[in-house]
Amino acid sequence: MAATHTDKAFEQDLRNLREKLLAMGAKVETLISQSTRALTDRDSALAEQVVGADREVNRLEVDIDDLCRRILALRQPAASDLRLITTALKIVTDLERIGDLAVNIAERAMDLNQAPPLAPYVDTPKLAELAQQQVKKALDAFVSGDAAKAEDVLKGDDLLDALFLKIFNELLAYMMEDSRNIRRATALMFIAKHLERIGDHALNVAEMVIYMVRGKDVRHPRSRDLE
């Protein structure tokens, strides 16, 4: 069957949706690295920038939600297209929460920048970079419908968890060494936890992509086939 006018409009909608999601993804990736740099470079102006930029992320969320609803209402997609749109609706929420977490990191960085630095933050930037890569990979997997890439994200999460635990234990040691470290080390712990949670959001996205592509649910141990 030749492509009808409606098919073309639908294709254009989907292209539009993918582009918007990638733009939102790129935005939150930037916020992750900026919020961490605000900490390591003690740059509170950059931290304020992250807090301000969250508005843009929120606007993108509303836009994408509206676009998904419009596609559902006008095109009434079925089967794999329907799975694509309903997955996009969920993914956009994860992206928005990642933006919120970057804001939380920036806010903690502003607090920390008012006291002398605790120690070189060796592994925090590495954790941030890992988290950021996971977000990028998960979103690429969605946009290209690539389940193998999504599975990479699943594997990558162990690395992220291990690094979080390492940072956590180092900070615990600092706290025990000197009680004057406690307040700052606690703030750094929460920053590390936020980064680990960003990784969890990437993981959630990846699991949804696998479900979308394969019709199999890997979100939960007992995977099952679609009807």
Add this chain to the structure above:
Amino acid sequence: MAATHTDKAFEQDLRNLREKLLAMGAKVETLISQSTRALTDRDSALAEQVVGADREVNRLEVDIDDLCRRILALRQPAASDLRLITTALKIVTDLERIGDLAVNIAERAMDLNQAPPLAPYVDTPKLAELAQQQVKKALDAFVSGDAAKAEDVLKGDDLLDALFLKIFNELLAYMMEDSRNIRRATALMFIAKHLERIGDHALNVAEMVIYMVRGKDVRHPRSRDLE
């Protein structure tokens, strides 16, 4: 126009969806209170029960997702019905994450139960109760399409944040007092943080309900009308 066969089937689908969401909500509320009791009553068997019950929550998530997709495909709802279904798709993700957070609390409780108790956990159960009420209220607001109730949830979040901060500062004081408290106080901090995050999920649900009912977005400062 008299109700057609399709209308009736659609109504039945929506009733089914609401019931399933309420069942999932009741389940995660139970997990919140059980995970906290596992801590305060030092009951690791109960904690294990929470970890095990998460599977049921996950099954409910998959069920509800499938039901939403089926309704979208078969009934092709428009306007407010479409908004209801797409909101349900998002809410179910929040409920599942709340279940995950209850599991995280239960796991920390199991760790803590192996050491002598740090102090009476006075405010932790109160924080858990608040979080649980917020979840219940947000979900009731969704099921009854009650924007005023959803606004109550928005207001309630400040209380929850204030209580979290109080607990956080108390634990910080314990840590500074005696370095032998640090490990346990840190674990309790994370538990309090998990409860505060549960409150955030309730807040997210409430914001989506207001959008669904009023067609206004309160998720983000600059609310706007639907087209």
